[in-house]
Amino acid sequence: MNVKTQQKSAWRGWRGSLALAAAVLLAGCAGTTRAPSPQDPYEGFNRTMFEVHEGLDKVALRPLAKGYDAAVPLPAKMSVHNFYENLWDVSRGGNAFLQGKPREGFTGLGRLLINSTVGIFGLFDVASEMGLDQGDEDFGQTFAVWGVPDGPYVFLPVIGPNTSRDLVGWGVDQYFYPLWWHVDNVALRNSAVALRAVEVRAGLLPGDKVIEEAALDKYAYIRSGYLQRRASQVHDGNPPRRDDN
Secondary structure (H helix, E strand, O other), X not given: OOHHHHHHHHHHHHHHHHHHHHHHHOHHHOOOOOOOOOOOOOHHHHHHHHHHHHHHHHHHHHHHHHHHHHHOOHHHHHHHHHHHHHHHHHHHHHHHHHOOOHHHHHHHXXXXXXXXXXXXXXXXXXHHHOOOOOOOOOHHHHHHHOOOOOOOEEEEOOOEXXXXXXXXXXXXXXXXXXXXXXXXXXXXXXXXXXXXXXXXXXXXXXXXXXXXXHOOOHHHHHHHHHHHHHHHHHOOOOOOOOOOO
């Protein structure tokens, strides 16, 4: 299999995984219509912010993502995705150490070293080909391991769904993101942030139709999916059984 074919397969697999994740992780709430949730005491505010987010997505983010997806060649899209993900291995590795997972921590740092050198500044994910799988640790999960409770559910435009704990954790991860350390040029930094936002949104395009067709209440659907996914991440894929009543 040549390099172009490998890249194409990897890109399709990544986007297919996102679509599948949208279907599986959010499936638990397909029939929910504004059911009260003790985890969402600020639902009125959150729904307003969700509508603002939907408006921004409709007029800006989704059109830009579709244009990016259609215009940028597949190898370039893969390289852009790999570059940003490589930078996040700093956070993933550090948080793994903070959570008492040295093996995952060294894997994250090993990925960063290999992809930043052999992978040419992270443009190619050589580490995955070597069997060093990408983790998903973040500071919100670190807080959870340290005993910090979820807190209420929060939805903010562009940022998306969070709990109050995970929102603070997201802020910590952003603060230590290497892109902010080394890019003093404001215009260049803002362009890099904008490109990342469009690239991430483009990767979520396959899941749009799944959510639109399955959800009677899109807000509750996304809320349920996010909370289920976070519970799975915090407990490394084995969350405790929750009594929905």
